[in-house]
Amino acid sequence: MGHLFITGSCYTESCQSIQRLESYLANESLCLELNLYLQELGKNISANALMLHGITRKINVWTAQRKYMLKWTAKGLLEQGPLPGQQVIVWFHDKSIFYAHDCHQKSWFHKDAPARPYHKGEGHSFMVACFFSCDFGWLCASDGWTAEQFMFPGKVKDGYFTNVDIVEQANAAIDLVNELYPEFDHIFINDNTTTHLKCKDTALSAQKMSKGPSSKFYGNIVHLPDGLVSKVKTQMGPATFTDGSHQQLYHPDGVFKGIAAILAEHDIKVPACAECKVFKCVAPMINCCCCCVLYNQPDFGNVESILETTCRERGVLVRFLPNFIRLYHPESSCKDDLKRNAIEFLDTNKFIDAYCKGLNGQQAAWAAHKYKGHCILPDSLMDDLEKANIL
Incomplete structure (x- = not known):
């Protein structure tokens, strides 16, 4: 030195x-x-x-x-420098619904003014579902290629956003992220809703199982795309033994074995109670009833949803947010921006339609106030302008 x-x-x-x-x-x-x-x-x-x-x-x-010297973060975690492997990009799935009458009932009234009747309801709805991340923003290519889904939800309109639509959108999003960002690993974050968590029709479920043999138990209820219950009988399973071999839940003639026989094949003691009331077992008991014991078995407790299986086969992980966490992840701020932009668009849509019909600023303002409950101006616009001496 x-x-x-x-x-x-x-x-x-x-x-x-x-x-x-x-x-x-x-x-x-x-x-x-x-x-x-x-x-x-x-x-x-x-x-x-x-x-x-x-x-x-x-x-x-x-x-x-x-x-x-070793270094620790503010949370008490050891800093190990750059970790091996590829960088992980987290994509949040956002599904927002906008209504035609959002914030259109804001007004001032005199305290002595009488109440006037008005049309109640939120009006026509419009749904947008897309992916976004904190690193790259909205999932969209430079040429306009995107995985967004648009729908007018309703029973007499476009229907509702089902699990089939969610899986199709996830496949489109995987194609897009693999094309745009192949050098990263990707994780999709979805809301913890029944539409996202739907499992296969043959998925294992310990709820409402009979303790003994039954010829009327055929597993989960199968729903048609329109929401009606299908009459097709679907058997559940098979389950899995500890050695990895399959366990059939039905006899060759189609009769359900019953929970007692299924647990006996696993060499597990069968409780006296078949199922607690509405399957709400008292924690931390895991052997209070037959359904609870079967529910805590690995093959029954680790059932993947259709979305998880589809994305895992294509190399993308799926995670679901816990309940009551909407205010703590980026989706809440994105929803605020989307709602503000949607309201501004709804307010200016009538002006744009008026300008396209050849009206000036004064006429467009009168028409927007006159037809504030309309998305576009009616065909009788010119006659109404002439009657009001504005044309």
């Missing part, structure tokens, strides 16, 4: 090498000062003493060993 100080060589951590610079001994005043300092030291000279020449403040050993 004393040699480095005298010769003026420099050691850099970035290149891990010694770079030769101009020697400090070329400075005559510094050379004279060093000679006097060495004479004062006498026989006690050392490289460390020469290195400390001119330093008035004490350098702590912890400061010198800082780069060899």
